[in-house]
Amino acid sequence: MRLKPLPRSFYARDTSLVAKELLGKLLVHKTPQGIVAGKIVETEAYYGERDPASRAFHGKKIYNIGMWGEPGTVFTYIVHANWMFNIATGEKGEPSAVLIRALEPLEGIALMQKRRGLAKIEELCRGPGKLSRAMGITKAHNGLPLAPRTGLYLAEPPREEKFAIGSSHRIGVTQDLKRKLRFFIKDSTFVSR
DNA sequence: CATATGATGGACT
DNA sequence: GTCCATCATATGG
Numbered sequence A: 001m002r003l004k005p006l007p008r009s010f011y012a013r014d015t016s017l018v019a020k021e022l023l024g025k026l027l028v029h030k031t032p033q034g035i036v037a038g039k040i041v042e043t044e045a046y047y048g049e050r051d052p053a054s055r056a057f058h059g060k061k062i063y064n065i066g067m068w069g070e071p072g073t074v075f076t077y078i079v080h081a082n083w084m085f086n087i088a089t090g091e092k093g094e095p096s097a098v099l100i101r102a103l104e105p106l107e108g109i110a111l112m113q114k115r116r117g118l119a120k121i122e123e124l125c126r127g128p129g130k131l132s133r134a135m136g137i138t139k140a141h142n143g144l145p146l147a148p149r150t151g152l153y154l155a156e157p158p159r160e161e162k163f164a165i166g167s168s169h170r171i172g173v174t175q176d177l178k179r180k181l182r183f184f185i186k187d188s189t190f191v192s193r
Numbered sequence B: 001c002a003t004a005t006g007a008t009g010g011a012c013t
Numbered sequence C: 001g002t003c004c005a006t007c008a009t010a011t012g013g
Helices: A015-021 A109-116 A128-135
Strands: A026-031 A034-046 A074-079 A082-089 A096-107 A152-156 A165-168 A182-185
Touching (some): A015 A034, A015 A082, A015 A182, A026 A096, A034 A109, A034 A128, A096 A182
Antiparallel strands (some): A026 A152, A034 A182, A074 A082, A082 A096, A165 A182
């Protein structure tokens, strides 16, 4: 499979637009243990300092510095013993990000199953913590640029696909539930609840 | 050093 | 729907 990585300019736009257009794209992670890849089926947009639900809301910290990085920079953050996989968006210096919430596993499924200790394919990446586990994403990736040379990157799917996009309020946040900043592929069975 | 806190997950009613 | 294990950080003594 020949993959075309997303250009940096893709990420340097409005966060919710990036979140929406990320649906259907491929997330690829090459590691010494093997290659794993999946299709993005669910995302959430987080605006920086203006967004009370954002990690950047309380200012620049060591752990969230990645949010201020170049667009296309990985930002990982732990919640309840689970790593969240985010991508910095917008202009450099603007701490907005997109959280990847769910994937449809495509490649390296055996490795995902091994890392998750689980056989059911629908469950492997259905949720932000699950997908990081299955993909092998941790703190070590915080601050890395998304690029083939780092082993972790996003790419265009081999074929264009048409699908309906649904939206809702964001999951798990207690602030700002009004805005619909969660996007997902409507008919996908791999979206989290 | 001690304790609180989640952008969660999984088990259970 | 509810309960709670889990653990890297943040924060206060």
